[in-house]
Amino acid sequence: MTSSQFTIPALPKISVPFLENLPVLFIIFVAFFTVYIIVSVILIYHWTQYGTHKGTMIFAETAFILVSAGLFTVAFLALSYY
Amino acid sequence: MLYKALHLEDGEDVIIEVRKHWIVFIGYVMAVIFTAFLPLVVFVLSKVFFPDLFVNIKVGGNKEALVLFFYALWILFLWISLFIEWTKYYLDVWYVTEKRIIIVDQKNIFHREVSNVRFEKIQDVTLEVQGFISTLLRFGNVRVQTASENSQEFFMNAVRHPEIVRKVIFSHQNKTGNSSHEPLAGV
Numbered sequence: 001m002t003s004s005q006f007t008i009p010a011l012p013k014i015s016v017p018f019l020e021n022l023p024v025l026f027i028i029f030v031a032f033f034t035v036y037i038i039v040s041v042i043l044i045y046h047w048t049q050y051g052t053h054k055g056t057m058i059f060a061e062t063a064f065i066l067v068s069a070g071l072f073t074v075a076f077l078a079l080s081y082y
Numbered sequence: 083m084l085y086k087a088l089h090l091e092d093g094e095d096v097i098i099e100v101r102k103h104w105i106v107f108i109g110y111v112m113a114v115i116f117t118a119f120l121p122l123v124v125f126v127l128s129k130v131f132f133p134d135l136f137v138n139i140k141v142g143g144n145k146e147a148l149v150l151f152f153y154a155l156w157i158l159f160l161w162i163s164l165f166i167e168w169t170k171y172y173l174d175v176w177y178v179t180e181k182r183i184i185i186v187d188q189k190n191i192f193h194r195e196v197s198n199v200r201f202e203k204i205q206d207v208t209l210e211v212q213g214f215i216s217t218l219l220r221f222g223n224v225r226v227q228t229a230s231e232n233s234q235e236f237f238m239n240a241v242r243h244p245e246i247v248r249k250v251i252f253s254h255q256n257k258t259g260n261s262s263h264e265p266l267a268g269v
Contacts, residue, residue: 051084064161071161075150079147082143
């Protein structure tokens, strides 16, 4: 038995049809954004209603919104270049 | 400090806030960081062991842009979950005032329990510091037991400086002039 008998067979061509459809990706983006808005409202409500340290709350809100905005921008630009 | 939500009585102030140690949250942060890098690790390993895998995946447009799109959404998902976990960590707190302990148990985002324990009702406060890390970073479990007919027990794990918490509770319990360590009437 020689080592040549153990060669890995070539992988089949994989096609992901729904990813070729830009509107589907846009729907994913909008759905994600909608969920984000709902979760953000819930979180910010909790922070403002039950939080006891104003500075901590402001820092948390700022970090959460700024980083999220940055990541949404990256996702949107990636979608534009697709 | 904003203690509006606690509905404190006139002349009542919060003496100490009892919170979990930061190590509890750091554990979750580390898990999130690891999960954030996981797709990159899988991608690099796939490139090394299955170099043809990504060549064989056919998509309509720019492949790199597509990967970046999904990776950004993945990081966003982790970012949101991090803040959900932080909210649970931050709002899970005991407020010790001159008259009582206000126990806020933030079990999850939509499950919040608030209990009041008056000092005269407290029978015992026990703390448990177990293990090397707990001793080094000074955190442990605190258990408050009430002496009423329907005796209740309140518990918080990984509390920062549990000795100080117990000391503060006992000192204010003694100030109320009704120490639970005195024998109960009729017992």
